[in-house]
Amino acid sequence: MKITKQTNMTQNHPVIRFNNVSLSFKDKRIITGFSLDIHKGEKVVLFAPSGTGKTSLLMSALGFIQPSSGSIFFDNNELAPSNIHHLRERIAFVPQELLFHDEPVRDFIEDICRFHSNRHIAYPLTAIQPLLKIFHLKPSVLDSSLGTLSGGEKQRIALCTALLLKREIFFLDEPTSALDAHLKKVVIDYFLSNPEWTVCVVSHDKEWYNHQNAAIIPLEGYIHGNV
Amino acid sequence: METYDIPWLGLAFACGLLLIPISVSQCWKLDIIRETVIATARMCVQLVLIALFLEYLFNLNSPLINICWISVMVLFAGSSITQTCKLNLIRVFPRVALSLLVSLFFILFYMRLLVIRGYGLFEAKYLIVLGGMLLGNSLRGTIVGLSSFYDSIRKEEKIYLYKLSLGARQFEALRPYLQHSMTTALKPTLATMATMGIVFLPGMMTGQVLGGSSPLLAIKYQIMIMIAIYLVITISIMFCIFLLRRLSFNDYGVLNHSIFKGSPR
Incomplete structure (x- = not known):
């Protein structure tokens, strides 16, 4: 762990601000008083033992878990029902647990691109070809059923889908857990090298921490044991 | 052609046929003899009571009482749907009952206005008989549809949230579950419609023909009722x-788990 980002608030407007956020699960407190500013283009890696609620922080920023206290801001706008859809339109999320319907990859991607918010992606299947190549997937994977893919292939399909949406913010939850060392490096370099992207990663892979662009956020002071 | 009145002794002979399944149950140790006897007794008592009550309602023919009766049926149906789908009775029941009431009266009103003009909308022979038949089918379909919707969304909650996170509006993320719910509920009725007249003769039509109506008249009613049921x-x-x-x-x-009966959240 070579970089530790200051978790107190700075004066510049952050893209994402966790302001004294506490989270509970089934009446059990899992995170207390977590504050963090993430500025445009920053790459942060949340670090804590597994099962302690790191994922819950990402879920709370997506509006899937409501903080028991504290607030979350995007560009100084507090996360609220009135703006949640607009905020989700700015984020691409890659979940840890990759559950898909058993359908061809092509259908899955086309379905995502048919959402009203994603209609700007003119030719999704043309646009995804270069991404498949970057992450060492063959074009024929588009015809494979998601149920038949390995964990690593599913992970890369989820990463390609996230990139296809051309979002400015990426929430990546254990995005390289099923990849070999070479592919891990490819994914990490790709996501951490674009200065325009704001990336928030939850991962146990040391490769993320060792990257020169990553800022490590230790959560020891905020967690209350296993979820 | 007049309706043949089955004598009580004849009905007793019909009930005597139950001795065959009871004997089979005894031989094969199916352990359903008690249930068979209870179910048959319940059916007989319930039908006798409802027949007496309907006789009374038909003679009285009061719109207010007819509406009250159909409302009671709707309340029972709503309660049954809510409990069978394992949903929170207090919170869900009023909405289910309202949806049954609205769908039922929409169709009853439409049919009265444009299809069966011989009866008044609130006349007992129209409202209670047709309403009861529609409500029974609506109950079955709504149970299948709602169960399927909530079971699938609970099972695939993470996929649903993933789609929301990728920019789907709620309706877009829910679409597969809505489609699944509707097709699961409608498929049995569609299958019935597609095979009707070839594989089997439907109950309403058979009853009307045995009751003295011409087959042509009976099928008109059958077509109407099947379309009404589908709708x-x-x-x-x-x-x-x-x-x-x-x-x-x-x-x-996000799915609110407190809507489910006995949910800890």
Whole structure:
């Protein structure tokens, strides 16, 4: 762990601000008083033992878990029902647990691109070809059923889908857990090298921490044991 | 052609046929003799009571009482749907009952206005007989549709949230579950419609023919009732899910587990 980002608030407007956020699960407190500013283009890696609620922080920023206290801001706008859809339109999320319907990859991607918010992606299947190549997937994977893919292939399909949406913010939850060392490096370099992207990663892979662009956020002071 | 009145002794002979399944149950140790006897007794008592009550209602023919009776049926149906789908009775029941009532009266009103003009809308022979038949089918379809919707969304909650996170509006993320719910509920009726007249003769038509109507008249009623059943299931499920949407999901589109009976959350 070579970089530790200051978790107190700075004066510049952050893209994402966790302001004294506490989270509970089934009446059990899992995170207390977590504050963090993430500025445009920053790459942060949340670090804590597994099962302690790191994922819950990402879920709370997506509006899937409501903080028991504290607030979350995007560009100084507090996360609220009135703006949640607009905020989700700015984020691409890659979940840890990759559950898909058993359908061809092509259908899955086309379905995502048919959402009203994603209609700007003119030719999704043309646009995804270069991404498949970057992450060492063959074009024929588009015809494979998601149920038949390995964990690593599913992970890369989820990463390609996230990139296809051309979002400015990426929430990546254990995005390289099923990849070999070479592919891990490819994914990490790709996501951490674009200065325009704001990336928030939850991962146990040391490769993320060792990257020169990553800022490590230790959560020891905020967690209350296993979820 | 007059309706042949089955003598009570004849009906007793019909009931005597039950000795065959009871004997089979005894030989094969199926352990359903008690249930068979109880179910048959219940059916007989319930039908006798309802027949006496309907006789009374038909003679009285009061619109107010007819509406009250159909409302009671709707309340029972709503309660049955809510409990069978394992949903929170207090919060869900009023919306389910309202959706049944709206779908039922929409079809009854439409049929009265444009199809069967011989009866008054609130006349006992129209409202209670047709309403009861539609409600029974609506009950079955809504149970299948709602169960399928909530079972699939609970099972695939993470996929649903993933789609929301990728920019789907709530309706877009829910679409597969809505489609699944509607097709599961409507498929049995569609299969019935597609095979009717070839594989089997439907109950309403058979009853009318035995009751003295011409087959041509009987099939007109059968066609009307099947279309009405198809419609009432469609509307009641759609309306039910629409009315339950605010209860089923929070303001962020996340499934609200407190809608389920006995849920810890």
